[in-house]
Amino acid sequence: MGGERKMGNKLLAILVLILFLGADAAANQKRPNSCTVCHGDRAVEYAKSIHASVQVTCTDCHGGNERDLEMTAHARRFGFKGNLKDGRPPFTKQEIVFLCSRCHSDTRLMNTYGLPSDQLQQYRVSEHGVALLKRGDRNAASCSDCHGVHTILSVKDPASTVFYKNVPETCARCHSDDRLMARYGISAEIPERYRDGVHGRMLQQENRKDVPNCSRCHGSHGAAPPGVVRVENVCGQCHAKTRQFFDASPHRPAFQARGISQCVSCHDPHYTERADLSYFESRCTSCHEEGSGEYRRAQQIRVLVQETEQELAEVEEILKSARKVGIYVDPYVEQLSEARTRLIEAIPASHSLALEDIERYTSEARGIAADIQIELNTHLGERNLWRYLMLGIWGxxxxxxxxxxLQMRRREKELEQEEPVE
Ligand code: HEC
Ligand code: HEC
Ligand code: HEC
Ligand code: HEC
Ligand code: HEC
Ligand code: HEC
Ligand code: HEC
Ligand code: HEC
Ligand code: HEC
Incomplete structure (x- = not known):
């Protein structure tokens, strides 16, 4: 009798399985499996992931028998990889790396999706990879710490943990953890400083993709992004002009010989604040004494830029008063902004430390400003001349x-006197 009940249960289970599989297959054309019946919560999460959309199923990662509706679905002989008994997660962090890489290092498979297949290769040489795979340090990030497990989305999906704008938050999960970072002597303020800097603000508030997020500078998987040997050299990929001038400066060989970082010895890579002329004081005195030749050069550069700025400001004032008296100033406004552009171009040039480089731009800016000034003064002069002329005419x-x-009045009076009284 008991056997019959068992039989009945089995039949029912098989019926449910057939119904479920049929419905499942018909509904979303996915390879059906029994795992989703008992692990409904995981199945729901998983259904949205990019893996579900390419028919990677539970058993591709976990193994097991996807046609068995009972606990025997976890049978080892079907390659099940978990350890059910001790409540530990089914994979160690190291195992996860190789689990993901089984497919993601398969160049042929990845080519069909137009994806690179070098993540493991890069990861191995990254700080995280070395820590986890060589030293067995499980605090370091493994694939799933950055990507998630069952809810992995395309990197282009705005909800993905590695969508361009979301990366800083993903890194911050560990890198803002004071206690964790203290163990490695790494500042836990980096994500916060990045957020407050020019790059971070532009990423968050203006949704700009041309500013770097953490992985744009550090690389997504490797120790540095493609084409960059050391992360400190990454700045020049975007600030190309500044880089060119820096390369021509005496600092380039001097820094190289002494192992001094290039851009980041003057600019914080995370809190990238807007640089200004005060940098020629604060940044230089950290290595050169006040009164030294180098310091004097710094002040020469500062004065050159500052004086040009002042001249442009003066022209701006003249422009304003010309506009007030009704002179048509639009062409001069345009010329002035041209002069400003020249001055802005002098800033990257200042990285060469050569006065000639900077003078080239500042003197162009000054030239334009002087032309505007002469023409506006002529206009104002002509206008004044005209005004005096008009004043004279009216007078x-x-x-x-x-x-x-008066003559009319006199005439009237004369007439009054001349006329005899009758
Ligand atoms: C009859 C229901 C049932 C079916 C079918 C089933 N599971 Fe499970 N699974 C369970 C239960 C119950 C546990 C234990 C839950 C726990 O301990 O948290 C479990 C645990 C797991 C674990 C965790 C193992 C560990 O060591 O931590 C994984 C992974 C898993 N199942 C995957 C699968 C996969 C893959 C399939 C399909 C091949 C599957 N399950 C089918 C009920 C089921
Ligand atoms: C891309 C590989 C992959 C796929 C596909 C996958 N899993 Fe997992 N799963 C993992 C990894 C990795 C872990 C371990 C997570 C951890 O250690 O935090 C895990 C953990 C689990 C666990 C145990 C821990 C937990 O979170 O409850 C269950 C149960 C589970 N998966 C079920 C499923 C089911 C059901 C499916 C199909 C709907 C599925 N998995 C598909 C990789 C995968
Ligand atoms: C069974 C093979 C397989 C396994 C195992 C696997 N993946 Fe994938 N994964 C794929 C395929 C195939 C795609 C391509 C999907 C597409 O582009 O439509 C993909 C896509 C991705 C993407 C999205 C790429 C994009 O287009 O933006 C990420 C991220 C990803 N996988 C991460 C992981 C991680 C992390 C793991 C381990 C937890 C993992 N994968 C395990 C096969 C696999
Ligand atoms: C420290 C965080 C981090 C770790 C660890 C990590 N990834 Fe990524 N991954 C990213 C980021 C960020 C991107 C997005 C890159 C982009 O926008 O182009 C990405 C992109 C991807 C992509 C999309 C294609 C590509 O290369 O751009 C795949 C596939 C992928 N990762 C797989 C993996 C695998 C497999 C591992 C483990 C070996 C892994 N990732 C480890 C952060 C990480
Ligand atoms: C799971 C936690 C975790 C996540 C997520 C994580 N990291 Fe890390 N990261 C660590 C730990 C722990 C170390 C220290 C490893 C060591 O020094 O041995 C580290 C080290 C680093 C280092 C090397 C620091 C040095 O000493 O030079 C860099 C750079 C780094 N992480 C960048 C990132 C970026 C960028 C992201 C996001 C894309 C990220 N990390 C996400 C935990 C994490
Ligand atoms: C503009 C490029 C850039 C961006 C964006 C950036 N970093 Fe860095 N990061 C660097 C450079 C360059 C260094 C090396 C600094 C040095 O040599 O002094 C560095 C150093 C680090 C270190 C090691 C610090 C130490 O004390 O050893 C960690 C960790 C780190 N960055 C994490 C992050 C995280 C997390 C983010 C995002 C919130 C991020 N970085 C964004 C360029 C960047
Ligand atoms: C992915 C490209 C990219 C990388 C890499 C990059 N930057 Fe930027 N950076 C930008 C953009 C874009 C702006 C915003 C320019 C603007 O519109 O004002 C910016 C702004 C700045 C500013 C503020 C500019 C100002 O007007 O005062 C500084 C300083 C700066 N970056 C320094 C650095 C340093 C130092 C590094 C390397 C550690 C670096 N950047 C790496 C793209 C980049
Ligand atoms: C020796 C110190 C020093 C080094 C090294 C240095 N800079 Fe600068 N940087 C400055 C000073 C000073 C200014 C401010 C100029 C001003 O505002 O007049 C500045 C301004 C900037 C600006 C903002 C001005 C602009 O163009 O809008 C950027 C961006 C910049 N630097 C990028 C870099 C990059 C990239 C490198 C590495 C190739 C680098 N810097 C190396 C001192 C330095
Ligand atoms: C991180 C240290 C450091 C900082 C910061 C720094 N310098 Fe230098 N500078 C050097 C070194 C080292 C040399 C090479 C000195 C030598 O070879 O004797 C050098 C050389 C120079 C030279 C060439 C001197 C010559 O006679 O050839 C000038 C000019 C100069 N620096 C100006 C500046 C200015 C301006 C600033 C600030 C914007 C600045 N430096 C910031 C380290 C620094």
Whole structure:
């Protein structure tokens, strides 16, 4: 009798399985499996992932028998990889790396999706990879720490943990953890400083993709992004002009010989604040004494830029007063902004430390400003001349009118006197 009940249960289970598989297959054309019946919560999460959309199923990662509706679905002989008994997660962090890489290092498979297949290769040489795979340090990030497990999305999906704008938050999960970072002597303020800097603000508030997020500078998987040997050299990929001038400076060989970082010895890579002229004081005195030749050069550069700025500001004032008196100034506004552009170009040039480089731009800016000033002054002069002329004409008319009036009055009086009283 008991056997019959068991039989009945089995039949029912098989029926449910057939129904489920049929419905599943019909509904979303996915390879059906029994795992989803008992692991409904995981199945729901998983259904949205990019893996589900390419028919990677539970058993591709976990093994097991996807046609068995009972606990025997976890049978080892079907390659099940978990350890059910001790409540530990089914994979160690190291195992996860190789689990993902089984497919993601398969160049042929990845080519069909147009994806690179070098993540493991890169990861191995990254700080995280070395820590986890060589030293067995499980605090370091493994694939699933950055990507998630069952809810992995395309990197282009705005909800993905590695969508361009979301990366800083993903790194911050560990890198803002004071206690964790203290163990490695790494500042836990990096994500916060990045957020407050120019790059971070532009990424968050203006949604700009041309500013770097953490992985744009550090690389997504490797120790540095493609084409960059050391992360400190990454700045020049975007600030190309500044880089060119820096390369031509005496600092380039001097820094190289002494192992001094290039851009980051003057600019914080995370809190990238807007640089200004005060940098020629604060940044230089950290290595050169006040009064030294190098310091004097710094002040020469500062003065050159500052004086040009002042001249442009003066021209701006003249422009304003010209506009007030009704002179058509639009062409000069345009010229002035041209001069400003020249001055802005002098800033990257200042990285060469050569006065000639900077002078090239500042003197162009000054030239344009001087031209504007001359022309505007001529206009204003002409306008004044015209005003005096008009004033003279009106004065003349007034005098004529008044004298005519007086003459008329006199004439009237004379007439009154001449006329005899009857
Ligand atoms: C009859 C229901 C049932 C079916 C069918 C089933 N599971 Fe499970 N699974 C369970 C239960 C119950 C546990 C234990 C839950 C726990 O301990 O948290 C479990 C645990 C697991 C674990 C965790 C193992 C560990 O060591 O931590 C994984 C992974 C897993 N199942 C995957 C699968 C996969 C893959 C399939 C399909 C091949 C599958 N399950 C089918 C009920 C089922
Ligand atoms: C891309 C590989 C992959 C796929 C596909 C996958 N899993 Fe997992 N799963 C993992 C990894 C990795 C872990 C371990 C997570 C951890 O250690 O935090 C895990 C953990 C689990 C666990 C145990 C821990 C937990 O989170 O409860 C269960 C149960 C589970 N998966 C079920 C499923 C089911 C059901 C499916 C199909 C719907 C599925 N998995 C598909 C990789 C995968
Ligand atoms: C069974 C093979 C397989 C396994 C195992 C696997 N993946 Fe994938 N994964 C794929 C395929 C195939 C795609 C391509 C999907 C597409 O582009 O439509 C993909 C896509 C991805 C993407 C999205 C790429 C994009 O287009 O933006 C990420 C991220 C990803 N996988 C991460 C992982 C991680 C992390 C693991 C381990 C937890 C893992 N994968 C395990 C096969 C696999
Ligand atoms: C420290 C975080 C981090 C770790 C660890 C990590 N990834 Fe990524 N991964 C990213 C980021 C960020 C991107 C997005 C890159 C982009 O926008 O182009 C990415 C992109 C991807 C992509 C999409 C294709 C590509 O290469 O751009 C795949 C596939 C992928 N990762 C797989 C893996 C695998 C497999 C591992 C483990 C060996 C892994 N990732 C480890 C952060 C990480
Ligand atoms: C799971 C936690 C975790 C996540 C997520 C994580 N990291 Fe890390 N990271 C660590 C740990 C722990 C170390 C220290 C490893 C060591 O020094 O042995 C580290 C080290 C680093 C280092 C090397 C620091 C040095 O000493 O030079 C860099 C760079 C780094 N992480 C960048 C990132 C970036 C960028 C992201 C996001 C894309 C990220 N990390 C996500 C845990 C994490
Ligand atoms: C503009 C490029 C850039 C961006 C964006 C960036 N970093 Fe860095 N990061 C660097 C450089 C360059 C260094 C090396 C600094 C040095 O040599 O002094 C560095 C160093 C680090 C270190 C090692 C610090 C130490 O004390 O050893 C960690 C960890 C780190 N960055 C994490 C991050 C995280 C997390 C983010 C995102 C919130 C991020 N970085 C964003 C360029 C960048
Ligand atoms: C992915 C490209 C990219 C990388 C890499 C990059 N930057 Fe930037 N950076 C930008 C953009 C874009 C802006 C915003 C320019 C603007 O519109 O004002 C910016 C702005 C800045 C500013 C503020 C500019 C100002 O007007 O005062 C500084 C300083 C700066 N970056 C320094 C660095 C340093 C140092 C590094 C390397 C550690 C670096 N950047 C790496 C793209 C980049
Ligand atoms: C010796 C110190 C020093 C080094 C090294 C240095 N800079 Fe600068 N940087 C400055 C000073 C000073 C200014 C401010 C100039 C100003 O505002 O007049 C500045 C300004 C900037 C600006 C903002 C001005 C602009 O163009 O909008 C950027 C961006 C910049 N530097 C990038 C870099 C990059 C990239 C490198 C590495 C190739 C680098 N810097 C190396 C001192 C330095
Ligand atoms: C990180 C240290 C460091 C900082 C910061 C720094 N310098 Fe230098 N500078 C050097 C070194 C080292 C040399 C090479 C000195 C030598 O070879 O004797 C050098 C050389 C120079 C030279 C060439 C001197 C010559 O006679 O050839 C000038 C000019 C100069 N620096 C100006 C500046 C200015 C301006 C600033 C600030 C914007 C600055 N430096 C910031 C380290 C620094």
């Amino acid at each position: 003349f008319i007034l005098i004529v009118v008044v004298s005519l009036y």
